[in-house]
Every structure is written in C-alpha cells, then in structure tokens.
Amino acid sequence: MAQPIKVHLTPPGPNPWKVVLVLQELGVPYEYHSFPFAEVKNKPYTDINPNGRVPAIEDPNTGVKIWETGAIILYLIEQYDTDHKISFPDLTNRSLCNQFLFFQVSGQGPYFGQAGWFNVLHSEKLQSAMDRYNAEVQRILGVLEGLLSGKQWLVGDKMTYADLSFVTWNDRIDSLTMCAPDKKFVGFPGVQAWHERMTGRDAWKKCMEDRDRLMDEQGLQSNGMPKGVNSMEEYEALIKAHNEAEAAKKAGK
Incomplete structure (x- = not known):
C-alpha cells in the first residue's frame, strides 16, 4: 500500500481540487495540508513552492516534490495510472x-x-x-x-x-x-x-465535501474570504496585519 501523498492547498481556489480529483479517481491515498491563503507566499510553504501558489504535492513513495497543476497531474498519471484508468497507453x-x-x-x-x-x-x-x-x-x-x-x-x-x-x-x-x-x-x-x-x-462529490469542511475549518465564505470580510481591500489589510504580526513574533524570539 502506497503512503499518502501530501497535498498542500488553500481550500477556496479551483486549482488544488483538480489534483485532488485526479487522486480520488485513481484511488491513490492522499492527505491534506490545508493552510490559510495569508501564508501562501511565506515560509515554510515557499520552500516547497517558491512561486507561492497552490497546490503542491510531496510524494513520500518517490521523494518527489512538485508544483504547478499540469505538472502534478502528468506526474500522477505516469506514476500511478499504470492501468490507464483515466489515460491511454498509446x-x-x-x-x-x-x-x-x-x-x-x-x-x-x-x-x-x-x-x-x-x-x-x-x-x-x-x-x-x-x-x-x-x-x-x-x-x-x-x-x-x-x-x-x-x-x-x-x-x-x-x-x-x-x-x-x-x-x-x-x-x-x-x-x-x-x-x-x-x-x-x-x-x-x-x-x-x-x-x-x-x-x-x-469522486467529485467527495472532493466538494472535503472542500466545504476545510473552508469551514478556516471560517471562510464561499468566495474564499473570511467570514465578516466584504471586500478584497479588507482581505488584503487582514493579510498584511497577519504577516506583520508573524514578523514581529519572529523578531521577538
């Protein structure tokens, strides 16, 4: 039995769920590392994806760490769809x-x-x-x-x-x-x-159930912004305050 692939994601956006959907259709074990959007351009995540976008995966079965959904999907097909369940051999x-x-x-x-x-x-x-x-x-x-x-x-x-x-x-x-x-x-x-x-x-229904759960865990609205935040300006101000607080915390160590 393969070890679960770790999927790094922020739950609101469409892109991570493309990868999860492929994993679910293939029956490949996976686990989520779900984190707030405010942290997507900060370490330690940027050590995995320097571009500061989601998703990225880490495969403990091969040691591969990879980002960009197209590249991830091609990797999963090559590595885990040897029976061509959702691909072709020719x-x-x-x-x-x-x-x-x-x-x-x-x-x-x-x-x-x-x-x-x-x-x-x-x-x-x-x-x-x-x-x-x-x-x-x-x-x-x-x-x-x-x-x-x-x-x-x-x-x-x-x-x-x-x-x-x-x-x-x-x-x-x-x-x-x-x-x-x-x-x-x-x-x-x-x-x-x-x-x-x-x-x-x-597979789709399972992905959307997981998305709803992860969104709720972070207190997010359907548009991806936190509950009580009504505009992108408010959200950006919240992210800025979060990053400043994290920097101050590290400086105080």
Whole structure:
C-alpha cells in the first residue's frame, strides 16, 4: 500500500481540487495540508513552492516534490495510472490528452481567473476588463462545445484527466461572471452535459465535501474570504496585519 501523498492547498481556489480529483479517481491515498491563503507566499510553504501558489504535492513513495497543476497531474498519471484508468497507453491519445491539459492550464484557468478578479474582487469596476474576460469565458466554452460535438469525452471513448482538468473552473462560472447558477452554460448544451457527467461522480462529490469542511475549518465564505470580510481591500489589510504580526513574533524570539 502506497503512503499518502501530501497535498498542500488553500481550500477556496479551483486549482488544488483538480489534483485532488485526479487522486480520488485513481484511488491513490492522499492527505491534506490545508493552510490559510495569508501564508501562501511565506515560509515554510515557499520552500516547497517558491512561486507561492497552490497546490503542491510531496510524494513520500518517490521523494518527489512538485508544483504547478499540469505538472502534478502528468506526474500522477505516469506514476500511478499504470492501468490507464483515466489515460491511454498509446502515443496518439496520450498526446491528445496532454494537448487538452495544456489548453486548460494556459487558456481556461488564466482567463477564467481574470474574469473572477475583475468581476468580483477588483476594487474598481473596469467595464472594458470585465467585458474582455467575460468574452474569453464564452470563447473558451465555445471551443469546448465544438470539440465535444457528437462526443461524450474530449479524447477517445472514456473520461480522462483531460476532461477532469476543466471541471473545477467550469463549476465556478456563475461566481466568476456573476450570472445565475442555471445560466452558466447557456448556449453550450454539450459542455453542460459533459460537466454534469463529471460532477455526478462520487469522486467529485467527495472532493466538494472535503472542500466545504476545510473552508469551514478556516471560517471562510464561499468566495474564499473570511467570514465578516466584504471586500478584497479588507482581505488584503487582514493579510498584511497577519504577516506583520508573524514578523514581529519572529523578531521577538
């Protein structure tokens, strides 16, 4: 039996749950190191990921420590999906899965993230920025709709890590673009059906139960900010105060 892989994460964001979802689908043991967002750019976490982003993993079975979700997912597939449960053995289909994974990490994730920033978190409402990134959300959904035409999955005849890599960000479209939950896939029925196939799975339900629990442990709202904090400015001030208190504590030792 493999030792559990340690997943370092702050629970609000979509990216860590891509990795957890893959682990859950593969049945690979894992454990959480869940910590506050205020600590993501501080030691000791930056000794693991100097970029100060989540997630990162540590695999005690191999000694590998790695960050960036695309790299983590490729590592997990190579190391732990030898039976090709959510991958393929042949070069063509493997390359197609990687193509879609890189489309997710370079296209969907960054553009959806910027939509969330300018629609929800940015202190100034910049209509041009909101319009640009909302349009990019629609464009990417359109690309996916075309790719899924006549198909259930992106590659071959089964769900793979290519499909799983998109689900966490797609699930947040309503909160990122401030639309009604039942309107986030309007005009993209193929994407909606594909998304629902994945979110109906036990692995997804387990991940979201864990996320809710970890969020509650940190006293966080659904938008990731602490309860009682109503704007990004308040949250940034809270983070600054936390970091100053930690620095003062270390200086006093």
